[in-house]
Amino acid sequence: MADEDRSPEDDFQELMRQLFAGMGGDVDPEQLAKMSGMDPAMMQAVMSQLQGAFNTSDPGGISWDLAKRQALHIANQDGLGVTAGQRTDLDQAFALATLWLSEATTISELSSPPRTLTRGGWVEETLPVWQELAEPVASSIADALTATLREQAPEEMQSLIAGAGKLMRTVGGSLFATQLGQVVGRLATEVVSGGDVGIPVMPAGEAAILPQNFADFGRDLEIPDDQLALYIATRELAHARLFRHAKWLRLHVMSQVTDFARGIHIDTGALEDLASRFDPSQPDELRQALESGALIPARSEAQSAALARLENVLAMIEGWVDVVTEDATSRLPTSPRIAEAVRRRRAVGGPAEQALGSLVGLEMRPRRMREAAAMWRAVGDAVGMGARDALWDYPDLMPTADDIDDPAALIARLEARARGEEPAPDEIDDALARLLAGEETQVSGEAADESPAADGDPATDAEGDDDVPEDPRPV
Template identity: 35%
Template sequence: MATGDDPNPMEEFLRQFGIQPGPDGTFDINQLVGPLQQAFAQFSQQMSAAGDGDGLNWILVKDVARKTTAASGPDPTPSPTQAASIRDAVALADLWLDEHLAMGRIDTAPVAWSRAEWVEKTIGTWEHLTGSVSSSLTGAVAGLMDRPEPEFAGMAAMMEPMMRTAAAGMLAAHVGQGIGRLATDVLSTSDLGFPLTERPVVALLPTNVGAFADGLDVPLSDVRIYLALRETARQRLFAQVSWLGPQMLALIEKYARDLTLDSAAFEEAIEAQMSGGLSPERIEEFGNQLAGKLFKPVLTPEQTEVLGRLETLVALVEGWVDDVVTQASAAYLPRAAALLEVVRRRRASASTSEAALKTLLNLELRPRRIRDAANLWAAVRAQRGVEGRDAVWNHPDLVPTGADLDDPLGFAENGHVTPAADDLDAQLARLLDEERGKGDAS
């Protein structure tokens, strides 16, 4: 039992349901069964949208994400005029790109998305990438129920389902807010540097594009075409290079599997809920407050290696896009070089997207070597031509490594020596095989 002025969270939790201790200050477990069962049933009905306690309810995640985007400002459905402007920009981008890359056009029509539509269209990928995080809930909740007070030992079995439900709801709110924040910042489908849709599609978000262009000394139409060039090139790459997107997502999934919840922060949030009343609104509030505190900050050596590989791949993708778009736009967009610098500064800054990825997956994705990658691709193009540059993507063993970025001319002339497969490569191969198996079974 708590002493002095320190409140006992479990006692406060029981009091909110009208359950009081006896004259001696203890609870009689036999007398608690009926009231607790009634309280649990009432709470379970309230939290029916939060999931079953063993995972996340993605309807709730999506609802929180939509609320987050709505709270950030107006998010109108793109008008027919905006949609037509994006279709025209992508059509022009396709024409310009045809001469400057070997990848053919994709077969999906370009579209304009609101922030809410970006959430809807990418939620399936986020569910896959963050699914392993929810598996950490069982251990975290078990730790919460391991309390030293003997009078509460008999209640643990009854309370654990409620605590699992509360934890699942809080984590769903946390994940939903991270996705919602991303939606307020991204400019296009794969603006983060990796694919988020099942099929390649070029989509721009007019609201976010307008905010990006605000204050630039460049016409909005030029900004739109420039961003359309970047997204179209990126989607052509993902469509043509079948191994690239799955390997990037497998790296993220591998990284997420080793995430560990910060038990102390999680327990503090749960106890605060218990003392103030468990309700869907308070659970969402505490899920939002966990931003930046949910995961243990220390990465394992394997996570550090995975993150390095992922950052190199993102740098290679974005550096390749830089080179392709610079060549394709040189004769048509006088301010293309200035726009490239704006994009680079945006990537280098602590953006909303970076903070949201940190919230979602403790992922600080800062591919610092994009300029080096762009220089490498330019050197390969000068040495081997456009076809030779793009042929490097034909197999993962041909793609530059982090070490190759230090010697772009050497790579352009000789390529690199293929390293022997290590344990991490074998694990990623297994992940990719599992994904192919799922696709075959569906």
């Protein structure tokens, strides 16, 4: 084939054939489909993305449109699946849940009505958030793939590598975009509501339930659908109300996640090892490495610190939602059973943890949720739900990890504030007060040393020292 007749796809196949040992034969769409787990139709979209690599204006080479198409393809496989009857039942559940919730919290109602979403609708609503979380990792994978292929290539291939650098970034970006689409698509078939994920993936102040997944969640619980709908609606409204009220909270949570994600780098050693023995006829290893997060190395100290902060704030959020939902649904006979089912689902690692684990290596399991719920319960019992909910008004009022460990100290501060008393100073304030007091004493001492009386009484000195002049002032 003449050089001028070669397409970018041909160049890519030739490059992969020469770089990876044991390749033997072209990489056709069916082989790549097996590698990614996609069906041939979606693989054609990937091939189109690769063919347009040289013409793309995106310097990152990451096709988020590909991720969206893949996610929607998975989410919509079973059709839309929302009937008019389901919408009516859930609308009624939301209406009653709104009344119950207003008795359990002082945080105001939502400004927009809650919705029922299809799986595809959930993908459309939440994909921008997943893209924001995944972008640091996608860029890291694309950079690592380009660097690794450059290092693995023989000397005579370096000129081709240099010319195809943009294509290599597109290959890495397309692989990750495909993975992101699969994760979000599968997640769309599991999440029950907008707040089910734990992190705020829905727009602030919006509540939604996915009827298809709601039916799947309650299938084995042997609980009447109307009671299950009331509980899930109450919990979803509590979550949405909290994020609407505390407008700073969404940014606070997302910044903790992105702080973690920005510290991610790809294990180039694992990538090189995988590349050296990659066989397109047996692509499962590459797909599993991408899906399992095996190319993401162990957490750094900074990431561990970010994870601890994230776990604490998620525990605070979920603990508050648990307490408020429990109070609001106290009339519901099956409420304890549903709450336990929610806790069990969360304890084994819900769909969000699996998604974030494969995308950014983040194990998002707020282990302190029960302790946080106990703290909120104790605070509400001691100072009332108004003072409890007011702790979400500003970031500096939100309880800390120390407050989870010692709710009594938090309650003492709140009770003192209610009486108009200043809270007892903490150790830092104490030390600062002592330091200032010490400086004050020192200054006072120095002033005393410089005063006339410092060396004794002037009259006494006049008697014992001839050098002291007489006072020239008249008596």
